[in-house]
Amino acid sequence: MGSIERAGIVPKKGELMRDKTKLFHSLLNSVTETVNGPRDKNEKLNVICKLLKDKVPYYDWVGFYLVCESKRELMLGPFAGEPTEHVRIPFGDGICGQAAERKKPFIVQDVSKEINYLACSVKVKSEIVIPIFKNEGIIGELDIDSHTLSPFTEEDRRFLENVCKMVSELF
Ligand code: SME
Numbered sequence: 001m002g003s004i005e006r007a008g009i010v011p012k013k014g015e016l017m018r019d020k021t022k023l024f025h026s027l028l029n030s031v032t033e034t035v036n037g038p039r040d041k042n043e044k045l046n047v048i049c050k051l052l053k054d055k056v057p058y059y060d061w062v063g064f065y066l067v068c069e070s071k072r073e074l075m076l077g078p079f080a081g082e083p084t085e086h087v088r089i090p091f092g093d094g095i096c097g098q099a100a101e102r103k104k105p106f107i108v109q110d111v112s113k114e115i116n117y118l119a120c121s122v123k124v125k126s127e128i129v130i131p132i133f134k135n136e137g138i139i140g141e142l143d144i145d146s147h148t149l150s151p152f153t154e155e156d157r158r159f160l161e162n163v164c165k166m167v168s169e170l171f
Helices: 003-007 013-036 041-055 094-102 154-168
Strands: 061-068 073-080 088-090 106-108 126-134 137-146
Touching: 013 041, 013 154, 041 061, 041 073, 041 154, 061 094, 073 094, 073 137, 088 094, 094 106, 094 126, 094 137, 126 154, 137 154
Parallel strands: none
Antiparallel strands: 061 073, 061 137, 073 088, 106 126, 126 137
16 A cells, blocks of 8 residues: 555645555556446446545546547547536547547547637636547547646556456446
């Protein structure tokens, strides 16, 4: 157990960077336990959103979008954070829709520089979107908004890809 969990407090940025690897390792274990646990799919997705939002200080909105292939759009699923007006997002629209079309993770370190962006709140400074794959097709996305500029590293991307691999087992 890392010092972040022992203390049970939100770490300062320097401490977070030192402990990020440990934090992500511990969170991936919790995600695995949740996926393999007794709840139903939506409850599990809700628990995972809340876990990521509560434990990573710069994850301020965490939610899942699910693919509706026939309409080529994303539908908002379980999330943690402020309600959003973006309940349905056509493929190609915004950061989420672009990630769905490209079928690749999309990191925007400064949303003010992204023209194709659907704003949820003026507080949001950056965003990361990770596709969820099943049988080589995209079935959904994990979307995270941050109130911090440029907070996401390769470590976040790798961690969140692993979270999405675990989550794909629920579908
Ligand atoms: N900003 C997203 C819309 C979804 S919200 O972040 C919850 C986008 O540009 O696709």
